[in-house]
Amino acid sequence: GQQVMQIPQYQHVQEGEDFTTYCNSSTTLSNIQWYKQRPGGHPVFLIQLVKSGEVKKQKRLTFQFGEAKKNSSLHITATQTTDVGTYFCAGGFSGNTGKLIFGQGTTLQVKP
């Protein structure tokens, strides 16, 4: 079946260090979305990537979509304590009538 794998599951960093989470699919994705969930909260949409090789930036966050549209990454430069939370990728598959399959999430802890 369609699966989206995300690693690592947890990451602890010192404030100011960089952080990266990776998503992989065995089949080609039509698009990929990224969400952030703060502790005790609900997932909140960050960004969507659609094109092969696409790179988008939001301040200290850089999102990439692989050339084969099977993998994606989120990189945070110089983490801050406000970056704490769980980051999810969600993949859309062609012909899937709208359903998005989420990765397992990466929980980021930032030590001040």
Added chain:
Amino acid sequence: NAGVTQTPKFQVLKTGQSMTLQCAQDMNHEYMSWYRQDPGMGLRLIHYSVGAGITDQGEVPNGYNVSRSTTEDFPLRLLLAAPSQTSVYFCASSYSVTGNSPLHFGNGTRLTVT
């Protein structure tokens, strides 16, 4: 604009009981879905709907029923609750039915089955 509203926020059930988790959105979104979130498992899709009268199964549909009689409402029914259904449930909606628009999530329902 309330967005996506889920009720209740918390619920405790005994094994074998039934209940309905409510979800309503006021954004006129055609697409609605239910996810469950368990530690280390991410968000798993239970059921989804691309419009009133249309529903389909997601990754983990067993033990759950849904219906979509109106655009606004998408209730999730647990017929015979089991401890394995202890989880946090999120309802989410989107204006596009093709999966290329953001999902708007409700605040979640934390369900415990004893």
